[in-house]
Amino acid sequence: MGKLARKVAMVGAGMSKFGVHFPHKRNPDLWIDAWLDAVSRVDNGIEPKDIDACYVGNYSSDLFNHQGHLGPQMADLVGLVPKPAGRFEGACASSGIALRQAVLAIASGVHDVIAVSGVECMTELPTTGVTDVLATASDSLFEYPAGATFPGLYATLASAHFHKYGTTVEDLMRVGIKNHANGAENPYAQMQSSIADMMKNKIAKIEKSGGEVPDWKDEFDYLKSSSNPIIAYPLRLFDCSLITDGAACVFLAAENVAKNFTDTPIWITGTGQGSAALSLHDRDDLTSFIASKEAARQAYEMSGLKPKDIQIAEVHDCFTIAEIVALEDLGFYEKGKAVEAIKNGETKRDGSLPINTSGGLKSKGHPVGATGAAFCVEAFKQMRGIAERNRQVKFDIERMLVHNLGGSGATCVVTIFEK
Amino acid sequence: MGKLARKVAMVGAGMSKFGVHFPHKRNPDLWIDAWLDAVSRVDNGIEPKDIDACYVGNYSSDLFNHQGHLGPQMADLVGLVPKPAGRFEGACASSGIALRQAVLAIASGVHDVIAVSGVECMTELPTTGVTDVLATASDSLFEYPAGATFPGLYATLASAHFHKYGTTVEDLMRVGIKNHANGAENPYAQMQSSIADMMKNKIAKIEKSGGEVPDWKDEFDYLKSSSNPIIAYPLRLFDCSLITDGAACVFLAAENVAKNFTDTPIWITGTGQGSAALSLHDRDDLTSFIASKEAARQAYEMSGLKPKDIQIAEVHDCFTIAEIVALEDLGFYEKGKAVEAIKNGETKRDGSLPINTSGGLKSKGHPVGATGAAFCVEAFKQMRGIAERNRQVKFDIERMLVHNLGGSGATCVVTIFEK
Numbered sequence: 001m002g003k004l005a006r007k008v009a010m011v012g013a014g015m016s017k018f019g020v021h022f023p024h025k026r027n028p029d030l031w032i033d034a035w036l037d038a039v040s041r042v043d044n045g046i047e048p049k050d051i052d053a054c055y056v057g058n059y060s061s062d063l064f065n066h067q068g069h070l071g072p073q074m075a076d077l078v079g080l081v082p083k084p085a086g087r088f089e090g091a092c093a094s095s096g097i098a099l100r101q102a103v104l105a106i107a108s109g110v111h112d113v114i115a116v117s118g119v120e121c122m123t124e125l126p127t128t129g130v131t132d133v134l135a136t137a138s139d140s141l142f143e144y145p146a147g148a149t150f151p152g153l154y155a156t157l158a159s160a161h162f163h164k165y166g167t168t169v170e171d172l173m174r175v176g177i178k179n180h181a182n183g184a185e186n187p188y189a190q191m192q193s194s195i196a197d198m199m200k201n202k203i204a205k206i207e208k209s210g211g212e213v214p215d216w217k218d219e220f221d222y223l224k225s226s227s228n229p230i231i232a233y234p235l236r237l238f239d240c241s242l243i244t245d246g247a248a249c250v251f252l253a254a255e256n257v258a259k260n261f262t263d264t265p266i267w268i269t270g271t272g273q274g275s276a277a278l279s280l281h282d283r284d285d286l287t288s289f290i291a292s293k294e295a296a297r298q299a300y301e302m303s304g305l306k307p308k309d310i311q312i313a314e315v316h317d318c319f320t321i322a323e324i325v326a327l328e329d330l331g332f333y334e335k336g337k338a339v340e341a342i343k344n345g346e347t348k349r350d351g352s353l354p355i356n357t358s359g360g361l362k363s364k365g366h367p368v369g370a371t372g373a374a375f376c377v378e379a380f381k382q383m384r385g386i387a388e389r390n391r392q393v394k395f396d397i398e399r400m401l402v403h404n405l406g407g408s409g410a411t412c413v414v415t416i417f418e419k
Numbered sequence: 420m421g422k423l424a425r426k427v428a429m430v431g432a433g434m435s436k437f438g439v440h441f442p443h444k445r446n447p448d449l450w451i452d453a454w455l456d457a458v459s460r461v462d463n464g465i466e467p468k469d470i471d472a473c474y475v476g477n478y479s480s481d482l483f484n485h486q487g488h489l490g491p492q493m494a495d496l497v498g499l500v501p502k503p504a505g506r507f508e509g510a511c512a513s514s515g516i517a518l519r520q521a522v523l524a525i526a527s528g529v530h531d532v533i534a535v536s537g538v539e540c541m542t543e544l545p546t547t548g549v550t551d552v553l554a555t556a557s558d559s560l561f562e563y564p565a566g567a568t569f570p571g572l573y574a575t576l577a578s579a580h581f582h583k584y585g586t587t588v589e590d591l592m593r594v595g596i597k598n599h600a601n602g603a604e605n606p607y608a609q610m611q612s613s614i615a616d617m618m619k620n621k622i623a624k625i626e627k628s629g630g631e632v633p634d635w636k637d638e639f640d641y642l643k644s645s646s647n648p649i650i651a652y653p654l655r656l657f658d659c660s661l662i663t664d665g666a667a668c669v670f671l672a673a674e675n676v677a678k679n680f681t682d683t684p685i686w687i688t689g690t691g692q693g694s695a696a697l698s699l700h701d702r703d704d705l706t707s708f709i710a711s712k713e714a715a716r717q718a719y720e721m722s723g724l725k726p727k728d729i730q731i732a733e734v735h736d737c738f739t740i741a742e743i744v745a746l747e748d749l750g751f752y753e754k755g756k757a758v759e760a761i762k763n764g765e766t767k768r769d770g771s772l773p774i775n776t777s778g779g780l781k782s783k784g785h786p787v788g789a790t791g792a793a794f795c796v797e798a799f800k801q802m803r804g805i806a807e808r809n810r811q812v813k814f815d816i817e818r819m820l821v822h823n824l825g826g827s828g829a830t831c832v833v834t835i836f837e838k
Binding site for chain 1: 420472479500502509556695697712
């Protein structure tokens with residue numbers, strides 16, 4: 001793997017509010033929301049004439065919305081036609097791939113500025129339909145007909161981690177508790193409440209109705225109650241990310257033009273992508289993702305950084321177990337040691353390695369094709385020091401990592417940002 | 420638009436037999452057929468260890484096969500895991516986009532060798548289902564609910580061309596007659612018969628059954644008979660491309676490693692991509708595709724060539740009218756003048772500008788996601804002088820163009836190859 005022929009910077013980023021928007025908003029509406037939000041964060045302004053191409057990450061508008069060919073459809077919304085416009089797909093890492101391809105396209109010398117976006121409108125289908133569509137990111141000949149949808153696949157991965165490293169349901173719960181606390185500080189997040197507050201609200205509701213008030217000492221008791229039903233053991237409802245409509249947009253620029261847009265570009269100094277067999281039964285190890293390790297290896301090598309150099313990261317917490325595995329695969333902690341660090345509070349906003357300050361997929365929401373680009377929006381805000389409410393970390397960030405996983409780990413894109 | 424930071428060559432290309440393969444073969448089987456065929460044409464051999472990434476063009480395995488996430492699925496078939504693997508979508512130009520992104524990725528300096536492929540398995544669905552899926556490449560909010568599927572959309576484009584330039588049904592038929600004559604010389608083509616032979620076979624069949632032998636003087640009479648029913652006026656059955664299962668694969672390499680694979684690399688000296696509004700009703704002109712004109716403009720500019728420098732081309736004849744419009748949009752002929760050139764035989768194999776010697780989508784078949792890569796297979800064979808049977812053109816080819824259109828013209832990728 002070689003070096004980028006020229007440097008690439010992020011000069012703006014934005015997103016739609018994540019949530020349940022259908023039928024009031026569909027892909028085009030969400031995409032425009034993200035576009036306008038991103039435009040508003042380009043210091044010196046940006047116009048369609050400044051942009052060379054439109055890259056759209058999307059998992060399956062085909063099945064969610066019976067609409068393909070999203071590249072030109074989105075480009076046309078803002079006057080980017082007849083410029084190049086295409087769609088990139090790698091399951092939940094779709095806009096991670098779009099981002100990476102845009103970095104390579106700019107480095108190639110052919111394009112100077114690219115609008116990278118991701119969009120997914122999932123709630124056009126009922127929940128069972130969404131589960132069905134997501135399952136097409138697993139092996140539809142072997143895993144899907146056996147009834148293995150995504151909560152089940154990640155439950156298998158969690159069970160393997162429990163077995164090998166002694167990880168517990170409480171360890172999973174700590175991830176959800178942290179990420180909901182972060183999401184409550186993000187006005188763009190789908191869920192706007194910490195789990196502690198949800199518990200208090202639930203108790204107040206029971207009290208008001210005159211029912212028997214449960215004896216919950218802390219969030220763990222609440223999360224072990226019937227308020228948090230088991231989806232696929234050991235995963236409960238609050239171990240699973242959300243079904244979400246949303247879009248995100250990032251503007252990338254070559255080094256020679258980045259200064260036209262801002263005095264403080266954020267450089268992409270590392271990009272890596274890895275793959276794995278779709279089926280879990282074709283893998284050697286269920287407690288680690290080789291796609292993540294390979295993507296991280298490439299990104300670290302390109303940037304010249306090591307895991308210890310990363311100050312803050314957004315990682316792909318589609319299920320709570322996925323955040324734990326990511327922290328280990330990215331080299332932040334040794335295998336089996338991430339849970340201890342989480343327990344010590346190291347990954348909280350005020351910890352030594354803040355993880356998913358955006359709220360993560362768990363609380364911010366997970367419109368699958370938009371997730372990779374939305375991670376970059378948080379990177380932009382944290383590195384600029386403009387994260388809303390109380391979630392801005394207290395130190396100056398020079399180096400941040402974003403980890404975007406697809407399916408049950410068959411695709412991964414890792415991106416390293418530096419100021 | 421800038422220049423490629425380094426040169427990129429095609430060093431091998433191959434494809435599966437195009438045809439109706441489901442249920443005997445599905446995407447993975449077709450993809451392996453294409454892979455092995457491409458490997459067999461790399462002079463000095465190529466192995467997975469030589470390849471840095473796997474790019475897959477596919478329109479909608481989601482809807483055709485209820486399977487997404489094709490990038491890693493295909494990469495895993497031949498041991499390319501854990502290298503980067505992704506899917507690229509632009510309707511019928513999906514593998515054209517994959518090709519272009521691979522060119523940019525190699526030029527960026529990050530990758531040296533990429534396997535670019537396209538695959539589509541369409542016959543898992545009945546014909547009505549295929550028509551429905553293809554219609555999702557049009558605007559599914561406005562065009563699709565109005566009943567406008569692709570034969571209807573291209574019939575509209577044909578009618579506009581008839582109205583503005585006096586084009587006739589015979590002009591359309593000449594495209595089909597030529598392309599079927601070419602496809603009969605391509606062992607990989609779905610249809611293996613010229614229209615003249617089909618007519619003779621039909622007459623023989625009628626004679627054998629004791630029926631009244633029709634008074635057909637030539638192919639035009641046959642094509643105006645009930646043997647060639649109207650699909651959407653003015654388009655008849657033989658104006659429409661085929662429903663096909665198939666795959667194609669191309670190996671691209673950076674200039675510094677191309678010589679490891681062959682002494683005679685074929686250089687990609689121009690790549691262009693354009694877009695347009697999805698809906699016909701949002702376009703200013705129905706007799707020309709702005710996406711094609713923009714893609715061609717970029718590719719010519721990058722290569723420094725002009726239309727008159729191109730010696731042979733493969734163009735996107737999803738319907739016969741599309742070949743006529745392409746010849747004009749690519750600058751080979753002035754608007755409204757292509758039909759005269761076709762009538763004069765200029766676009767035949769022995770003409771001054773051979774077009775679709777492979778048989779085109781019309782006769783070779785059109786597995787939509789594979790089509791862009793399959794065009795390159797014909798470019799490889801013609802430029803190497805190894806096209807099968809009697810379809811090799813008689814002059815030495817230095818410069819060839821490939822034109823890949825998506826949907827009703829909302830995406831276009833143009834690639835220029837030089838020896």
